[in-house]
Amino acid sequence: MTSETAIAPESGGKERKVRLNMHDDRLHFLIITIGPVLATLVIASLILLAMGVSPLDYYGYIFQRGVMSPSGVQATLTRMGPLLLIAASLIVCFRAGIWNLGGDAQFILGAVFVAAAGPELVDALPAWLMLLLCLAIGAAAGAVWSLVPAFLRAYQGINEIITTMMMTFLGGSLANVLVKLVFLDPETTVPQTRTLAVPDRLPRLFDTTVSSGVLLGLAAVLIVHFTMNRTAFGLRLRIVGANAKAAVHAGLPVATLTVIVFSISAGLAGLAGAVSVLGQNGNVRADWNPAYTLTIVPLVFLARFNGFATIAFVFLFSVLSIGSESAARRLGVPNYFTLVTMATLLILMAVAEMIDQRRSKGKAV
């Protein structure tokens, strides 16, 4: 413990110090949050210049498309739905100390089963019940796909990073096989499932094209945030994540909690797949795999598993990716330049954090 944190009754000097610190802290906070963003813009601009594109045009266009134009904003918000659900899925498992990196397969299997079930159920059930049932099917499909890694981790202590990634390969292939052989729409030549008609999908918000999936995503992140921080259940999960030995000592059923965490996390990933189909695509094509999970992992980490920060990061990512899809068509900059921008930003933020930690350590000594 440093002497600074000790409870010493020397008030006058200390108060001033605190005020100074607060001023310092605010400046500091600005530097480590805004700094990386500015540096990223500079670096990405240099790359664009090297490609012979004006950075001002490019970013101006993205900004206009992603934030200023109504259709762009609508697309951005719609895309946020599945991304937020995946973020919620990752927050749950990471805070419980479990690395569920199998989100891609859990997502795609959720999507495939929903795409298969939706058109079948739509005539038999009222719309709201069909949608609810489909969401449940998506979540269940994702959760089932995590059971093998869950039990291996809970009862055999086998590292879940490897098993969930292996299950991703299997799950991706299974989804493809299902689309091409089992759930194939006989009326099209392209291998894909039957398509859910637009009126039968998740309701749109007001008079826009924004799917209500984004509300599901926002709700999921907020509920997860609240549960982890404010409930006994969340606290138990956090203890397992922070110190598994202490969890055993305190009498928590660590194995059972591990399986529960896997189920929730994978269920949310499957739900993301369901929302993708019900809100956006209406069907699943063969070989479709947006591979959102690994993109969201660093976002969640940079947000430090905080729900609100996660929402902000996911919004930023959506703006960039929607904007750049149009920019690609207009300016000839490849679509994946978004990933270059995002990756640069993530690395620079991590570097800023490292410098920051080193600084505060230097201060403490």
Added chain:
Amino acid sequence: MAGTSAAATALDQDGPLVSLKNVTKRFPGIVANDRISIDFWPGEVHVLLGENGAGKSTLVSMLTGFQQPSEGEIEVAGVPQDLSSPQRALDLGIGAVYQHSMLAPTLTLAENVSLGRPWWQKPDRRGIADEMRKTANSVGITIRPEALTSALSLGERQQAEIVRALMRGSRFLILDEATAMLTPKDAEKLGNLMRLIAQDGRGVVFITHKLNEAVAYGDRISVLRLGKKVGGLPPEQLRAMDKTEAHDEIVRLMFGTRTTGSEATENTPPPQHKLDETEKPILEILALEVDDEATPVSGIELKIRPGEVVGIAGIDGNGQVQLAEALAGQRPVRNGRIYLDGVSIEDKSIGGRRNLGLSYVTDDRLGEGIVGAFPVSLNLLLKQIGDAPFWKHGLEQPAEIARNATEKVAAFDIRTPGIGTPAGKLSGGNIQKLLLARELGEKTRAVIFAKPTYGLDLQNIAASRNRIREAADARKAVLLISTELDELLELSDRIAVMSQGRIVGIVDNNETARQRVGELMSGVGE
């Protein structure tokens, strides 16, 4: 070989091989070695004895260059040397073999020996193997340098380590509890080996807890207690004594006696709890067996009455942890019964036992006692998550949690900047107070204390011991596991001694307890 020539010249003289001159080592809040002077002579097996925490390990780590003395000097062959690094100690011919093998299990013995040589040289496996065989033969043992380390027994690995040390030119060999994990037969082999090595004009320091071994293989004995050298037996004296006399004398030195009145043995008299012999015990353990790879526990029989403190003495690693964890429910019970207030609890969960009034103050405070990153307030409730009034319908009640924390912090004098401070930032003593505050509630009927003062400073030791007394005064049943005999003598009504997973004897805490427990701990009369 690199160190050989230096070592040979450095140690080629008549005086002691290595001398400690008034060596003191201080750590924050504790003096581990207090002005220790010992001469280690060539041709001798010099036995170092002492309880856990007597300062043996610190002494060894200074001799092997892992730590440096705060004061005093270490002379090697009459020349003051600065043993600034393990490499320096090796170069001066000081080698060490420990309780656990330091060989890489996936390599052969010869490959292990080749480690530590310059990386750009291709190891000459055959040459090294021949040299190993030769060195081994010179001390009368045979080893197979091509054997994979993991395929060998611990005894064989330690022989190989000794050969490695000799190949490096070590003229001064420290065997730090090297026999502790060995089978009796392997231990005997190692004992004979160290005698052979010493006869060659080398010096051997042998650290052990077993008196039989000390007397059988040692030429000279030095005893440490509480960081000080409290006495010893020179070769003439040791040879003149028969086995029993030697044992008695050593036990007297190691554990002190009340009659001599030397400092640190003057204790408060044993507790005078009013114990009613006819009263029903709170905690009753019958024929308990616990599985464990290293130290299985069996045949534990104990009864603890209200207000009684039963101490468990023994060298670390003789099944105390396994016993405590089995009682608390962290480890399955293989066989036997545990009754708490007449209810059999051996099949109950950790939480179930706690609800019936069983508390466990763990000695692994940072590892399992607390979640270091969590605030003090939550760590105080780690074992009551979800319980009213701190949670209602699963929802946190911050006001109640804070109230509880503020109360406990005040009642147990936990020194923390705030109840929101991460518990891992507190000092060891305050973390212990936090655990005590969590475990000693009104509902508690029986408490297991595992090494409750281990690693604490004097003030916190006193505070912890007071809590143990209070628990007994409040008519709780107390099981006190400790490696410090003085602590057990100060607090216990009876003292059970554990050795290799069994209780080898239970002693009433009276005038003869010190001697009796010391004898049981050191394996006299086995």
